Amino acid sequence: MENFDFYSPTEFVFGKDRENETGKYVKKHGGSKVLIHYGGGSVKRSGLLERVQASLDQEKIEYVLLGGVKPNPRSGLVYEGIEICKTEKVDFILAVGGGSTIDSAKAIAAGTIYDGDFWDFYMGKRIEKALPVGTVLTIAAAGSEGSPDSVITKEEGMFKRGASGDAIRPKFSILNPALTQTLPPFQTAAGITDIMAHLYERYLTNTKEVEVTDRLIEGLLLTMIHEGPRVIADPDNYEARANIMWAGMMAHNNSCGVGRSQDWNSHNIEHELSALYDCAHGAGLAVTLPAVFTYVMDHDVMRFAKAAVRVWGCEMDFDHPEVTAKEGIERLRRFFISIGMPKNFEELGAKEEDIPVLVKALCRGDGREGTISGFVTLNEDDCTKIYKMMI
Ligand code: NZQ
Numbered sequence: 001m002e003n004f005d006f007y008s009p010t011e012f013v014f015g016k017d018r019e020n021e022t023g024k025y026v027k028k029h030g031g032s033k034v035l036i037h038y039g040g041g042s043v044k045r046s047g048l049l050e051r052v053q054a055s056l057d058q059e060k061i062e063y064v065l066l067g068g069v070k071p072n073p074r075s076g077l078v079y080e081g082i083e084i085c086k087t088e089k090v091d092f093i094l095a096v097g098g099g100s101t102i103d104s105a106k107a108i109a110a111g112t113i114y115d116g117d118f119w120d121f122y123m124g125k126r127i128e129k130a131l132p133v134g135t136v137l138t139i140a141a142a143g144s145e146g147s148p149d150s151v152i153t154k155e156e157g158m159f160k161r162g163a164s165g166d167a168i169r170p171k172f173s174i175l176n177p178a179l180t181q182t183l184p185p186f187q188t189a190a191g192i193t194d195i196m197a198h199l200y201e202r203y204l205t206n207t208k209e210v211e212v213t214d215r216l217i218e219g220l221l222l223t224m225i226h227e228g229p230r231v232i233a234d235p236d237n238y239e240a241r242a243n244i245m246w247a248g249m250m251a252h253n254n255s256c257g258v259g260r261s262q263d264w265n266s267h268n269i270e271h272e273l274s275a276l277y278d279c280a281h282g283a284g285l286a287v288t289l290p291a292v293f294t295y296v297m298d299h300d301v302m303r304f305a306k307a308a309v310r311v312w313g314c315e316m317d318f319d320h321p322e323v324t325a326k327e328g329i330e331r332l333r334r335f336f337i338s339i340g341m342p343k344n345f346e347e348l349g350a351k352e353e354d355i356p357v358l359v360k361a362l363c364r365g366d367g368r369e370g371t372i373s374g375f376v377t378l379n380e381d382d383c384t385k386i387y388k389m390m391i
């Protein structure tokens with residue numbers, strides 16, 4: 001195991017009706033003038049936004065509203081949010097929504113108290129300071145409610161890039177699984193896929209002897225395999241939603257990733273798909289993961305075979321571990337299809353003729369010099385082959 005620091009100061013407020021306590025938690029974490037940030041309208045339709053506003057009113061906390069965050073959030077609204085926060089002297093950002101809203105809120109939080117262009121953080125500068133952020137989560141997926149990360153798309157060039165720093169870990173996150181019951185089945189399934197991808201990206205490691213995190217990841221993957229189909233069949237199943245929601249947080253606050261090298265090539269490869277086609281991140285991952293895993297499997301066949309046996313219940317073929325490894329990847333692929341995810345470029349809305357554009361943005365855009373690295377280092381030729389495998 002490698003040396004590590006792990007600092008995860010978010011206060012998680014979990015369970016039914018907990019959003020009615022939002023005001024109390026904003027106050028506890030020092031907010032007196034709040035920017036309430038939200039997406040395209042689901043929180044208005046469900047009545048959640050109104051309940052959150054009432055909770056702030058109850059604590060006599062002032063707020064301004066900024067809605068309109070799109071899935072795969074854009075830089076334009078971040079600039080707008082930063083201006084509002086400066087003019088209105090906002091001291092706390094409250095995200096009410098999914099990963100996109102939370103990521104946009106984090107970008108505003110960092111950008112408001114930074115003298116330069118907030119995009120510097122998405123070009124690799126670490127976020128050391130930000131306004132405090134709180135969240136009321138409405139979808140189990142990105143894990144942004146507990147993560148130190150934010151992913152934004154820059155409209156100019158449509159580059160989708162991530163920024164990081166413990167300063168943008170939420171001060172509190174309110175997780176009421178019942179709020180996810182209004183999700184369309186496709187979004188529920190995309191969330192399940194993303195959670196599983198966060199676990200796999202950490203499972204694919206070059207660090208030896210990391211049994212404790214291996215076992216945590218395997219346990220969470222088994223939970224997702226059990227609860228995913230239950231919630232797709234019965235969207236009002238609160239208990240299944242509760243297990244998925246907490247798994248989504250655990251999958252990405254890095255408790256499963258400490259002390260080990262991680263992959264993230266699949267995420268980088270997918271981010272270009274959701275940047276270009278505006279598809280759901282999870283749907284892009286459903287197509288990306290099996291292709292990447294098949295391509296890189298030979299780098300460490302036993303790691304894939306271990307997942308196949310422990311997570312997917314495959315029988316170990318000791319003479320031909322690559323057969324077991326492949327079977328595990330195939331079961332993962334079939335699982336994604338079974339919950340309603342796309343299986344190839346066509347179903348995702350991607351086009352073969354765009355592959356050179358995707359590869360260029362992936363390997364050459366903003367700060368990259370021809371390769372991406374993780375579990376293995378991939379060059380432009382490798383990435384071209386991987387995108388072709390998704391056709
Ligand atoms: O915008 P509204 O109207 O709210 O609708 C959203 C949106 O259309 C809808 N939705 C959310 N909760 C709902 C609901 N509809 C009905 N009922 C509810 N309860 O679902 C759609 C998707 O929302 P979004 O916030 O985009 O989903 P998700 O949480 O999957 O976030 C995806 C974004 O997170 C990034 C992705 O790249 C993508 O941009 N990621 C962020 C990470 C992080 N910050 O740590 C890590 C991830 O790997 C990921 O890259």
Ligand code: ZN
Binds near residue numbers: 142194197198267281
């Ligand atoms: Zn993800």
